[in-house]
Amino acid sequence: MEKNESKKFFNISKLFDDIGEEDMIWGVIEHVLERNGIEPKSGVEGLSVRYYDDENPKLDELGEIDET
Secondary structure (H helix, E strand, C coil): CCCCCCCEEEEHHHCCCCCCHHHHHHHHHHHHHHHCCCCCCCCCCCCCCEECCCCCCCHHHHEEECCC
């Protein structure tokens, strides 16, 4: 199997504020999973939101590297 090339991304999960944004996003994801017959685990401990935008200059400042 070929190894994929690493890409930079914005880790949106680290950019949520503390007034419930993560809970709101988790609520939407939970609804989508349930609608598709997937039972989500309770809580947001496993939530990871990534935004890939190769041409955004802010990647150098705020980006992380996908090691998978």
